[in-house]
Amino acid sequence: MSKISVLFVCLGNICRSPTAHAVFERKAQERGLASVIDVDSAGTGDWHLGAPPDRRATAAAAERGYDLSALRARQVTQADFNQFDYMLAMDSSNLSDLSKLAPQYSRTNLSLLLDYAPDSPVREVPDPYYGGNDGFARVLDMVEDACDSLLDHIETQIQE
Secondary structure, X not given: OOOEEEEEEEXXXXXXXXXXXXXXXXXXXXXXXXXXXXXXXXXXXXXXXXXXXOHHHHHHHXXXXXXXXXXXXXXXXXOHHHHOOEEEEOOHHHHHHHHHHOOOOOOOEEEXXXXXXXXXXXXXXXXXXXXXXXXXXXXXXXXXXXXXXHHHHHHHHHHO
């Protein structure tokens, strides 16, 4: 069986998507799925290329045992649409940007990450960049919930 590949996408790839990347990767490891799932993250913009995640995102993640230190910002490329089974956008603006970038016959599943969190009262993971530290904890809460549901969904695919 080929691996299932997941790309988390936000605007600059320094707050939300690296957080989702680290959370999903660890949760996949905890479920014994690390060998069948590839995980990455990227941004739709190019402002932070090569930069580590935001220090506040890194600190909030570390408080919950997630390590973002190895991650570096990159921008979504056309090649990603051939490589990834799932591209999960943090908000509708990111999803719109991905839809415009997608090749006509791409089979990549484009959706919002919170589409996998059916009990969430919101559909978008808010950008915490211009807010306080509490925004990064809120992002983690939302991402953890959605990643659990996304893994449940992928597990059913693997078993088919």
